[in-house]
Amino acid sequence: MSPRPNSLEARDIAAHLHPYTNQRKAEAEGSLMIDRGEGIYVFDTNGKRYIEGMAGLWSVAVGFNEPRLVDAAAKQMAKLPYYHTFTQKGHEPATLLAEKLLELAPVKMSKVHFTNSGSEANDTAMKMIWYRSNALGQPEKKKIIARIKGYHGVTIASASLTGLPNNHRSFDLPLPMVKHTLCPHYKAFANEGESEAEFVARLAKELEDLILAEGPETVAAFIGEPVMGAGGVIIPPEGYWAAIQAVLKKYDILLIADEVICGFGRTGNMFGSTTYGMEPDILVCSKQLTSSYMPMSAILVNDRVYQPLADESQKIGTFGHGFTAAGHPVAAAVALENLKIIEEKDLVGNVRALAPKFAARLAKLGQHELAFDARSVGLIGCLELKPQEGAVGARGAKLVGLLQEEGLISRAIGDTLALCPPLVITEGQIDELFDAFERALAKM
Template structure:
């Protein structure tokens, strides 16, 4: 097929059956496809040439916007120079350079970096490191993992086990044993329409003490939470909640893992949520914004004390029997280095703080529209929570999501929650367009 064929004619001649789409109602989608053909700056264009304002940074990943020539050129240079090199018992310079650059923006102490290819791989890597760390220290009984309701930690068996989104695991009968969950922090009765972090709910962290009593601290390896739950619909931590989790885990020798696949790389106005909210975990998982979505890559930040626990025994011994063929891939590393350059040059890791107040006021202007039961925001991320239709949960959110697309704005729906996370290059006029279209569509579909 001619690669220069007109996009619209390409669609009309293309069979959509072969691609089994992820996290998609395939039959529904293929009846009226929403196909994106190009992207630049804040906008996609669909196959009909219509501009679509990106209200979600792709899939929480294109933090620096689209069409960044610096990233494209870095990828092109690297793939022409060296397309692949192994990092098993071999090496090449770029992942070492990238790890150093990442350590410079990480919370203090989290300066050891293990590279993956996705958020799911980052989570499974973090869980394995946590288990192996305790074993290396002679505390091999610490095998239990604790997640949280409504948490999303990717789609590996480790991630769906510690995750708390039921649909992600109910069809799969095999999960990790010895996993427990904290309650989620969504409290519409006490916290609806809060601007920023909610006032109520820090006491929910105390549930961890109950689980310690139930299972014994000597049997618990790690607690993993998203500082802010993104995929569940922008569920924010109550003030003091993360600090309390940190206190409890530290007292009982339990590792604290922050899943920052969504919140990492500037989404909340700091490199990581850990810095924005002043809580330093033992491990941070990342992906998405690391390469601005250009090339799949993830990175797990580990406290150096954890890595040091593995560095005993004969020097020729492999310390951690874990890794991926593409860990530290040269082309992905080149994309990540170019992305970090853009973040630093354009101040994008702090940009969300500059826009936060304007973003907050714009979102909360939607209060009072039909069926809007909550609005949540922090940094440059927000959600409009809609009441569910009787007998058809999720249908109202989907209708709003789909109509927004045809009205020229891309948002996400998680059930009846509309989630937004525009690229960090957004200007006030983009926020105005996003909120104006969303408000109009909510009123229309009520």
């Protein structure tokens, strides 16, 4: 059904080129217009309430109407609404936030560089690595290895790191200095009869073979999410990160942890790196940093990365990179208050307390005849459906629509339905979420 003429839905589609959208489908059907939020819920312009089962875009930790964040933004807006951090200038909110992130970091880090989104942060990390290699007199050491089904953003560089076909097709990507290795989805990609340990060993060997084929002297870094989010909530098998890091250390290759989704409590620790024993040289975070009330991201680098950058900036006169709104004082003030709320309300503890119930309800969905797999860690999980023959993604698209009818917003990643609710969710609301999911699945 096409949107009513002159309705807000019709006006939106007439004026707005939507991201991640089939534009012709949108023209025919209109948009779901969200009007307000309250805790884990959002309401459309007709007043219908939805459980926001994706926390927006994997990102709203503290709920959709936290007055402390509104107040923090208003106070900072009234005091210093904007200033930059270029050319040895700074301001208190960015300084305090940098200090706080270094305090929270899962491993010892040296410096924090602010950007505005996860895409910008990963793009910047790539530039930092190239700059560092030149500083070290290793101009050939520029390649970065990412993973099939990994997601790292949508700029030209970060979309190249992303390992999803629809982020490459028709954009002439990826860039040639980005290489992709295998995806650690055991149930989907294990060979027949292959144990988890054997699967992990094969992935580590494939990575090492790729490094040797490219030349270790040309490979600078490896990037990975602790849990792969937009690729389908892919949880690494036991021992995976230990095996990967052993290969990287053998060939002096930096590790970038993309914590854009996992950071600030999602997996049951402040960072996914802690959950999986990762020791990154560079850590990228965004989303739950401000609960997405303001655009902000941050790149944490250790001294191994920072010192060559500093030396090169002295040699040539500058670290010639930055964004107008990077370290924005209002965003930094909101981030500081958001992190206070996460700590004061022990939302990481809430994730740990609720994770068993979340996992049990998800496992029950996994017993459905259409289910291929159900998996979770902390408060992130998914139900992966068996694909319909000749129509991969059709079942996922149908089910996400049925979920929306039942008042639950999910995201279909092919035939995988993802769940990533706000960290403030309660035990009763988890039941409410999965009851709606079961009703929709029954309609399939």
